[in-house]
Amino acid sequence: MRLFSLTLKSLRQRKAGVALTVFTIALSVFLLLGVERVRIEARQGFASTVSGTDLLVGARSGPVTLLLYSIFHIGEATNNITWKSYQDIRAMPEVAWTVPLSLGDSHRGFRVTGTSTAFFDHYHYGRGNALAFASGKPFSDLYDAVIGSEVARQLHYKVGDSLVLSHGLGGPHLASHADKPFRVSGVMSPTGTPVDATIAVSLEAIEAIHVDWHSGIRLPGMEASAEQARHMDLTPKAITATLVGLRSRLSAFAVQRAINEYPEEPLLAVLPGVALGELWHLVGTAENALRVVSGMVLLVGMSGMLTALLGMLGERRREMAVLRAVGASTRTVFALLVMESTLLTIGGMLAGVALLDAATALAHDYLISTAGLVIDGTPAPGEWPLLLLVLALGSLAGCIPGWVAYRRSLADGLQVRL
């Protein structure tokens, strides 16, 4: 305790240097924990891109492929599900609801999803959050479109604006569906999922803009105006994929097997959580890179402290000699410096955690809207071992100046050549 109060008083004497050292450590702890929190949240957010959906069904490919094109809008579907298969799935007794997804068109780089209004009721993300509207409402007219928050932000669209869809997903010569413009009926709130970058229209709308198309080109002489299209049969012939909700989760495997063995068409049903896990496994190496970087930052912070402690050691030889003269052992001198670095590390850790909490509180809304990350103040479980590691490193770092002072006080005796 005597040693503790000596250390505290000694540190108080060197406020500027101490503050700088604590700040350095605080920053590295801030970064280390911040990366950890973002990593955990990113993983969690990713794993819950689709929640509340029991099965994801598409044409037979691989689970990750299906997930990529139907949910993440990466790549294209190789095959569709026929409307009849979709109806059969809907009619299964275990199935509570379905949300059809029809992909293939885009608008200025954002993908268009043809779906039903069930999409807004049943698509859940995160911890069971439903889609919400920042303004407007779901599509009701044939030429209504609901846009994601990212679409609204980047293209500055608001309810009532009109937009024209393009056929296909990009490239220089996009054919446009200029004859059938859409009106924005609603803007969704940010979700941090691919829905933010989506334009949702009804399945019938997808059908309507393609009534006079065949095999990707507009048939000459067959043009149908927007109004004419309204009176045609707009029942889709096929959809890309469907989300399926079951009455009971217990039947998930049975339904999955039944769909996979559907005799009329090769279909694939996957459990979204499992497929997401597989996908994260692929992209997860990036998180290790993040951890390595934050580990480096921690080392830099520790070296900063070490430099400061070693630098101060020169001016403190006299202090050590005085302590030796009044009977402090060389071990005490060693302990003094280890305690000092431990205290500095603890101070830095507290400041770093406080800094992180303040930053996450301030950046909460910004992170959701720009990065789709939901970072809340709760410490991730992985943070405690990290903090312990920081503390251990800090104390260990103190052993170096401790050792130098120990050797010096052995060699100097009570004389100090200043």
Place this chain on the structure above:
Amino acid sequence: MIGPASSPLVSTRSLRHTWPGSSAALVLGDLELAPGERLFLGGPSGSGKSTVLGLLSGVLAPTDGDVRILGMSFASMAARARDRFRANHLGYIFQQFNLLPFLTPVENVLLGCAWSAERSRRAGATRSLMTSEATRLLGALGLGQRTWSHARTGELSVGQQQRVAAARALIGGPELLLADEPTSALDAASRDAFLTLLLDECARHGTGVVFVSHDLALARHFDRGVTLDGDPRDSRES
């Protein structure tokens, strides 16, 4: 743990010290001090006076020979035991920069007891009694309350700092005071005043003194004097 009362305060036997990486050796003629005796150790700069104090305090280990304080041989003690012995029985005053600037003057004085239960007990045992003993010592050494209670340690003059250092070395009544040119930074008038007060206080507690200085004029204050040669190879008694 202390030898019989009849054992000398200090006795050295064929002490020889060599510095690492140097061929020069300090050879000290055998010294013997009775309890309460005051020895003046003179000699020019570089004659190894401070080294002798290092050997007598048990911080430095001699290459050959042995130091016995109060009948206890340093050679027979482990490093930690020597540290504990020093805390219990020795007081030390440096030439200058004696004080820890981040402690108040009184806290600096109390540091003298910090590593010794025995000296804490002799200084009053409780925090408040020890504090009043510290302030008594400061007063006895000519440092009034007005000075030490209002000034920060770093604001004290060199002379005032040396008085605080002397109080720290003497609190709890150690048997032996080792002083390494404590007056060299003082002017002649305050030097004599300081020395008189210091030695009076030592006499009160029966504390023996080994006082090192290059200023041979100070030798008259002491019972005996020893001079080290400039060439740290030999010493003789004066």
